[in-house]
Amino acid sequence: MADGKPDFSGIWNGQRALPNQAPPLMLPWAEKLTAERTNNYSADDPEARCLPGGVPRAAPYHYQLVQTPKLLLMLFEGNIHTYRQIFLDRAEHLKITEPLWYGDSIGTWDEDTLVVDTVGFNDKFWFDMAGHPHTTQLHVIERYYRRDFGNLEIGITIEDPGTYTKPWTIQRVSTLETGIEMSEYVCNENNSDVLHLVGK
Amino acid sequence: MRSILMALASSAATLMAQFPTQYVPVTPSSQGDLAGVWVVRGSTNLPDDLPYRPEALKLWQERKAEIAKNNSKDDPAAYCLPNGVVRVTSLPYKIVQTPLLVVLLSEGNTHSFRRFFLDGRAHNLDLEPNSWTGDSIGKWEGSTLVVDTIGFNDRTWLDDTGKPHSDQLHVVERYRRPEAGRLIVDYTIEDPKFLTKPYTFSRTFVPANREIQERFCTEQNHLVAK
Numbered sequence: 001m002a003d004g005k006p007d008f009s010g011i012w013n014g015q016r017a018l019p020n021q022a023p024p025l026m027l028p029w030a031e032k033l034t035a036e037r038t039n040n041y042s043a044d045d046p047e048a049r050c051l052p053g054g055v056p057r058a059a060p061y062h063y064q065l066v067q068t069p070k071l072l073l074m075l076f077e078g079n080i081h082t083y084r085q086i087f088l089d090r091a092e093h094l095k096i097t098e099p100l101w102y103g104d105s106i107g108t109w110d111e112d113t114l115v116v117d118t119v120g121f122n123d124k125f126w127f128d129m130a131g132h133p134h135t136t137q138l139h140v141i142e143r144y145y146r147r148d149f150g151n152l153e154i155g156i157t158i159e160d161p162g163t164y165t166k167p168w169t170i171q172r173v174s175t176l177e178t179g180i181e182m183s184e185y186v187c188n189e190n191n192s193d194v195l196h197l198v199g200k
Numbered sequence: 201m202r203s204i205l206m207a208l209a210s211s212a213a214t215l216m217a218q219f220p221t222q223y224v225p226v227t228p229s230s231q232g233d234l235a236g237v238w239v240v241r242g243s244t245n246l247p248d249d250l251p252y253r254p255e256a257l258k259l260w261q262e263r264k265a266e267i268a269k270n271n272s273k274d275d276p277a278a279y280c281l282p283n284g285v286v287r288v289t290s291l292p293y294k295i296v297q298t299p300l301l302v303v304l305l306s307e308g309n310t311h312s313f314r315r316f317f318l319d320g321r322a323h324n325l326d327l328e329p330n331s332w333t334g335d336s337i338g339k340w341e342g343s344t345l346v347v348d349t350i351g352f353n354d355r356t357w358l359d360d361t362g363k364p365h366s367d368q369l370h371v372v373e374r375y376r377r378p379e380a381g382r383l384i385v386d387y388t389i390e391d392p393k394f395l396t397k398p399y400t401f402s403r404t405f406v407p408a409n410r411e412i413q414e415r416f417c418t419e420q421n422h423l424v425a426k
Contacts, residue, residue, distance in 0.1 A: 009298070050280070050418045064315075066296060066303055073296055073303060080418075081312045083305055100414045181324070184331045188280045188310075188418060 001069060006112050006146050008065045008072065011182055012174040015058035015154060023132055023158075025165040030133050037131025046125055047079050050187035052101040054125030055084075055118055055140050056156045058172065062182045072107055072114065078185035086116050096120030099136050116142040127158075135162030150176040232343030234375055235297045237412055238383050238405035244288050245359040246401055256364055256394035263362030274362065276355055280417035282332035283309045284356030285349055285371050286387065291415070292408035302338060302345065307412040316347045325351040330367055332356060345375040358389075366393035381407055 001007045026034065037044065047053050061078040070089040076082055086105040094104045099122035107116045121138045143155040152174040159167040252260065263274050272278040283289065283306075291308030302316040316338035323335050330353040338347040352369045370390040377383050383405040390398045 009301075052416060066298060066301060068296065068298060071296060073305075075303065075313055075315070080416075081310070082416075083311075083313050085305075101416065102414060181327055183327055184333060186282060186310075186332060 001067065003069050005069075005109055006114075007067055008114070008144060008146055008152060009067045011062055011064045011177040011180070012152055013062060013177050014060045015172040015174050017058075018171040018173060020170040021168060023127075023164060024168050026132075026163060027165065030163045033133050034131050037126070037133075042126075042129045042131060045129060045131070050080055052082060052125060053079055054101050054121065055103060055105075056142065056158065056170075057125060057127055061185065062177055062180070063174075064182055072116075075182070077182045078187065080187045081185045086114075088114075093117075093119055099123070101125060103138075103140070110143075112145065114144040116140075116144065118142070133163055134158075134160045137162040152176070231299075231340045232345060232375070232377055233297065234295045234302065234345060234377060234383060236383075237292050237294045237408040237410065239292045239408040240288055240290060241404045241406045244290050245361055246286070246363060248361075250358075250363060250389075250399050251396040253394055253396060256366075259364045260362055263357075263364070267362060276357065277309060277417075278421070280310055280421050282312060282356065284332050284352065284358075285314065285334060285336075285373075286358045286365075286389065287356060287360070288403070292410070292412050293405070294412045305412060307415055308417075310417055311415055316345070323348075323350055330354075334369075334371070341374075343376065347371075347373040347375065349373070364394060365389075365391050368393040 042048075047057065053059055059076065059079045061076065063077060064075040066073040066075065070087070072086040072088060074084040074086070076084070084102045084105065086107045088107045090106055091108065093106060096104055096119070100120050101122060101124065103118040104120040105116050105118040107114050109115070118140045119138070121134070121136060123133070123135050126132060127134065137160050139159040141157040145153045145155075147153050154172045154174065155169055156172065157167055157169045158164070266272075266274055277283055277287075289306070289308035291306075293307070294305040296303040296305065300317070300319040302318060304314040304316070306312055314333050314336060316336045318338045318340070321337060323337060325335055328335070329351060331351055332353060332355070334349040335351040336347050336349040338345055340346075349371045350369075352365070352367055354365060354367045354369075356365070357363060358365055368391050372388040374386040375383065376386075384402055385405065386400065386402045388398055388400045389395070
């Protein structure tokens with residue numbers, strides 16, 4: 001960028017998890033809920049109903065980053081064809097009155113790493129198909145580092161004292177997609193998932 | 201003659217008062233700067249004088265009859281499907297501008313985005329010949345951004361009244377910002393299957409004076425399977 005910051009703009013392949021530690025121990029209510037969701041074949045997963053995956057759930061689709069000095073914009077191909085804004089021009093979180101699927105994200109630079117701090121989440125989305133839950137106390141810190149031209153490393157620290165006994169960090173990587181344009185993925189068009197999502 | 205000039209001068213003065221003359225910002229490369237959060241001023245609907253062919257007119261009248269019965273069964277937006285390009289909501293839109301890509305974010309409808317490619321590429325419909333928002337390429341003509349879009353399906357409505365179009369739809373939008381506080385979009389719609397000739401109309405957008413908010417249609421909608 002003209003301001004000397006790394007530019008993450010481009011189309012990236014879906015975030016791929018690196019060998020990671022499992023989530024830490026959950027509080028009993030969360031342990032019970034996760035077991036229920038898993039045992040019910042994930043039939044109630046909001047993501048399969050064309051609702052947002054939230055943070056830090058990663059869909060196996062492309063996403064595009066568009067960066068200006070004030071904003072890092074994420075454009076998602078799927079699960080739903082929507083966007084997330086990371087504000088680079090303010091240091092304080094907004095006062096969130098209505099909890100959000102993507103929360104309120106602000107980014108600051110730590111040398112060449114963009115540190116994205118997000119709070120203000122609703123408690124509706126699942127972290128994964130297993131159904132790992134969270135509360136509105138969720139706080140996610142993502143560290144985006146473009147290691148070289150083709151690789152974007154993402155370290156994600158998840159804190160939610162309402163659900164997990166301690167914070168933990170997972171590592172992911174996205175590779176730059178140079179050949180394929182993103183498609184227009186319209187989840188609500190012929191969403192046949194719902195009919196197949198039959199719980200016990 | 202004199203009275204005409206005076207009338208012109210006075211209407212210009214009215215406009216100036218309505219939109220205080222601020223400088224119109226430009227990006228470093230002297231292109232126009234469209235960035236901001238904008239909202240439609242006035243009706244979101246098109247005028248009703250589109251030069252429809254008879255079969256298209258019939259389809260529009262059928263849709264209007266259903267709307268009059270308060271039945272939204274034919275309306276794609278009622279199923280949280282995309283509005284496409286011509287149909288807009290009264291909720292704000294945000295324009296994010298970079299030299300090679302302009303993104304239009306929509307708060308309402310499907311809370312989705314359109315991308316205008318300014319990198320000189322030609323239209324490419326290989327991936328999706330018929331999509332909801334088509335394939336949009338843009339170029340600057342002075343400080344006006346000209347966006348050319350083809351590759352539509354025939355499922356979107358042109359406005360809330362159900363005005364139809366075919367998959368032959370071709371939309372040219374000209375985005376210009378005559379003052380800092382006003383964004384005008386001039387539309388030219390061609391659709392040889394449904395229209396007897398190209399149709400033009402304009403919309404004015406003004407600053408929304410707020411950030412766009414998160415709003416997911418699917419969450420609030422009873423017609424979408426949950």
